Amino acid sequence: MPLTAENISLHISGFNLLRDVSMHVEAGTVTAIVGPNGAGKSSLLKVLTGEITATTGKVSLNHRHLDAWALEHRAKMLAVLPQHTALSFPFTANEVVALGRIPHQTGKQKDELIVADALKAVDASYLQKRFYTQMSGGEKQRVQLARVLAQIWQPTELGDQFLVLDEPTSAFDLSHQKLTLEIVRGLAEQGTGVVMVLHDLNLAARCADNLVVFDSGAIAAQGSPEEVLTEKLISQVFGVKSIIAKHPVTQKPLVIT
Amino acid sequence: MRRFSAPLVIAVLALSLPLVVMFAMGTGTVNIAIADIWCAVLNLLFADSPSNQTNTILFDIRLPRILLALCLGAILAISGAVMQGLFRNPLADPSLIGVSGGASVGASIVIVMAGSWIQGTAALGLSAVAAGAFTGGFIATILVYRLATSELGTSVTTMLLAGIAIGAIAGALNSLLSYFADNDMLRQISLWQMGNLSTANWSRVTMVALVAALLVGLFPRDSRALNALLLGESEARHLGIDVQRVKRRLIILTALGIGTSVAVAGMIGFVGLVVPHAIRLLIGPDHRWLLPGSALAGAILLILADSLARVVVTPTELPTGILTALLGAPFFVVLLIQRRREV
Numbered sequence: 001m002p003l004t005a006e007n008i009s010l011h012i013s014g015f016n017l018l019r020d021v022s023m024h025v026e027a028g029t030v031t032a033i034v035g036p037n038g039a040g041k042s043s044l045l046k047v048l049t050g051e052i053t054a055t056t057g058k059v060s061l062n063h064r065h066l067d068a069w070a071l072e073h074r075a076k077m078l079a080v081l082p083q084h085t086a087l088s089f090p091f092t093a094n095e096v097v098a099l100g101r102i103p104h105q106t107g108k109q110k111d112e113l114i115v116a117d118a119l120k121a122v123d124a125s126y127l128q129k130r131f132y133t134q135m136s137g138g139e140k141q142r143v144q145l146a147r148v149l150a151q152i153w154q155p156t157e158l159g160d161q162f163l164v165l166d167e168p169t170s171a172f173d174l175s176h177q178k179l180t181l182e183i184v185r186g187l188a189e190q191g192t193g194v195v196m197v198l199h200d201l202n203l204a205a206r207c208a209d210n211l212v213v214f215d216s217g218a219i220a221a222q223g224s225p226e227e228v229l230t231e232k233l234i235s236q237v238f239g240v241k242s243i244i245a246k247h248p249v250t251q252k253p254l255v256i257t
Numbered sequence: 258m259r260r261f262s263a264p265l266v267i268a269v270l271a272l273s274l275p276l277v278v279m280f281a282m283g284t285g286t287v288n289i290a291i292a293d294i295w296c297a298v299l300n301l302l303f304a305d306s307p308s309n310q311t312n313t314i315l316f317d318i319r320l321p322r323i324l325l326a327l328c329l330g331a332i333l334a335i336s337g338a339v340m341q342g343l344f345r346n347p348l349a350d351p352s353l354i355g356v357s358g359g360a361s362v363g364a365s366i367v368i369v370m371a372g373s374w375i376q377g378t379a380a381l382g383l384s385a386v387a388a389g390a391f392t393g394g395f396i397a398t399i400l401v402y403r404l405a406t407s408e409l410g411t412s413v414t415t416m417l418l419a420g421i422a423i424g425a426i427a428g429a430l431n432s433l434l435s436y437f438a439d440n441d442m443l444r445q446i447s448l449w450q451m452g453n454l455s456t457a458n459w460s461r462v463t464m465v466a467l468v469a470a471l472l473v474g475l476f477p478r479d480s481r482a483l484n485a486l487l488l489g490e491s492e493a494r495h496l497g498i499d500v501q502r503v504k505r506r507l508i509i510l511t512a513l514g515i516g517t518s519v520a521v522a523g524m525i526g527f528v529g530l531v532v533p534h535a536i537r538l539l540i541g542p543d544h545r546w547l548l549p550g551s552a553l554a555g556a557i558l559l560i561l562a563d564s565l566a567r568v569v570v571t572p573t574e575l576p577t578g579i580l581t582a583l584l585g586a587p588f589f590v591v592l593l594i595q596r597r598r599e600v
Binding site: 049050071072073074075076078079085086087089090091092095096099100102103151 | 497537
């Protein structure tokens, strides 16, 4: 059961932020959205997660209109990691991740286990008792990632689960970038649908089943990374000359600029 | 920064509260020994007690005043904690961001417009003043919230500036109303601006206790929502919280709390700022503990401040609001300095 957007257009104060965008995210797959700054990637995520209502078009989650789901039910199926979370109160990492359990009624003991596991998954167990306000940018982002993981840690009877990430790796070093992609692939194998905005085309090519390229509010191309990533498209959309090679180990496309 | 166990801190506060009440009962222009207080209480409960001077002091003068301080302290502190969560900012306080100012204008308008009618029916008059204070506080809260909140979140600077603007308007309106008021109204209005518990009587205590019970009963049900709101409004929505409804409910309840407190005792500043802050430093920002902790600590603090106000310049007494401002303002300055270092 998918998360789908059909013919989405978004006009805000005279600007056409999105023009007739359609995309499907199947459960168990990873979709990466790439594109230049201001192409409308974040706007699409906002429409897809119900934060903004599209001017025209409709978004549905597991075959039901997004707004038709009760908020608490929606929260059990759809977890969202924004690009930046401004939290200025001294919660510990444990407490921040535990916020991800709010939609569930699984009891304190179960929640504590899940919180510990989620922190371990993002390599942040050592942060458990540290204060969020005193962490580095990368540590904060990992804790937030653990929070949304905790939110969809267990399957729900309501339907398939989806995770939406807006530039999850922007503050990460190489090893944590790799870890994030492994987590995302692992989730997909367990049946979760993942949508994420990425800036690094090679990261996107390496982990996405479906690559969506955005250009000025519309989809320029979508499909498997092999189909989509061509020298012509990259010069069209990004205005950069490049060579497409093959990764010697993974055989995925490798964009060299 | 080291934290204490939240249940422990709350237990200590809950146990201290009756002790503080006992202490306050014995303190005043006339000091009464603890043993004599117990005697009087037991007599009152189990025997026909003669109406002597001690009984009058204890049960007609001190007890209603102490209970009023207890309820108001709890209301102010828990409302402050909720506001700080709602604005996602530890500097939000009803008196700083103009809410108390709005409430005092509301109260003044009712006093001046319906002056003679109020003096006729004391109980009705008080609830009319309370309704005025509530409306004023409510309008001010909405205004500050609207002005300070954009799509990017709530801006502290805008919030404090909006507070200054609303405070200035409230001050001007209060002066205007004072200008047209007669002597009796003037005295009532100036009482509001100082913050005073000396008007305590049993009917006021009953009203304030009802509001305190309502707030202490209802606020904690939104603890988890407040925790989620600290992440941001859209994050809270993604966690399944109906942010609009929670916000509306919390704003109405805070306005009710602040409005009632302003109507009964005027502007008692800084309790709503200092108490939640201190409790947050001790046990962390989790609202499930912060709200009850703040209510208890606020009650204790205001009882102590009011006892101090009663004895510091005997045989007369200070308005309690002056004392809380004198103690609270330096604390606020320390907070500002600390935050400046952090940023």
